[in-house]
Amino acid sequence: MSLIQLPVQDLLRENENHCCDGCGPAGICVKIVSIAELPTRFGDFQIVAFSNDKDGKDHIAIVRGDVTDGEDIPVRLHSECLTGDALGSLRCDCRDQLEAALTAIGKMDKGIVLYLRQEGRGIGLANKIRAYALQDAGLDTVEANLALGFRDDERDYEVAAHMLMSLKVQSIRLMTNNPRKIEDLKRYGVRVSGRIPHVLPPNPHNEFYLRTKAEKSGHMLDLKDFKGKVHLQEQDDRPIVKGMTPSQIEALHE
Ligand SMILES: [Zn+2]
Numbered sequence: 001m002s003l004i005q006l007p008v009q010d011l012l013r014e015n016e017n018h019c020c021d022g023c024g025p026a027g028i029c030v031k032i033v034s035i036a037e038l039p040t041r042f043g044d045f046q047i048v049a050f051s052n053d054k055d056g057k058d059h060i061a062i063v064r065g066d067v068t069d070g071e072d073i074p075v076r077l078h079s080e081c082l083t084g085d086a087l088g089s090l091r092c093d094c095r096d097q098l099e100a101a102l103t104a105i106g107k108m109d110k111g112i113v114l115y116l117r118q119e120g121r122g123i124g125l126a127n128k129i130r131a132y133a134l135q136d137a138g139l140d141t142v143e144a145n146l147a148l149g150f151r152d153d154e155r156d157y158e159v160a161a162h163m164l165m166s167l168k169v170q171s172i173r174l175m176t177n178n179p180r181k182i183e184d185l186k187r188y189g190v191r192v193s194g195r196i197p198h199v200l201p202p203n204p205h206n207e208f209y210l211r212t213k214a215e216k217s218g219h220m221l222d223l224k225d226f227k228g229k230v231h232l233q234e235q236d237d238r239p240i241v242k243g244m245t246p247s248q249i250e251a252l253h254e
């Protein structure tokens, strides 16, 4: 294994007494508390644990290679989803999205997945399950999405920006299909030098994306999964599935 790894002791020493006014309006300050090896089925990574000064959420960076002082580092932002990521729930495609990001970065020399502990768009696990139950009881998609909570993205970007700063990343290429996300991150001082499309391999669980016609604004809210259940959006970034037509890809951002 010849990957050059993070300078662990330097980072820990620098973070030990770190204190700042934080990023953005919420003024969130995070600091690295520990770094360990993380061999995975997607490749060898290091896992970086952060603490923050606002809530008890331990955000995580899954890092490949030495990204410190790095330019053009591929970065994916992923919001925690226990049911999808860990349990393999098919009510959402979070796990597919996470695996696609780890698989892609696992093949690169350097890259980062920021795993943000924002279960259910920040409303928490129990409330997310409540939204599922409402949907089971026949709530329409729009109502269910509202119950799930169109979360305030701002906080995520503030945390993400500070995490990248803590890792001393100089510039990133964001893995996203939504160019607007780049502007959001830039607001908090992240230098975004490019964008990498986030592409999922087609599988029986996401084929509903391929069947969906590219129509007008909001049509994505009506995505039905392979069992005819309405599919709620839990990550804030629509995936591209290999095989989508150009007009379907175009429609992701409408
Ligand atoms: Zn700080």
Ligand SMILES: [Zn+2]
Pocket (backbone or CB within 6 Å): 081, 083, 084, 085, 091, 092, 093, 094, 095, 234, 235
């Ligand atoms: Zn999910």
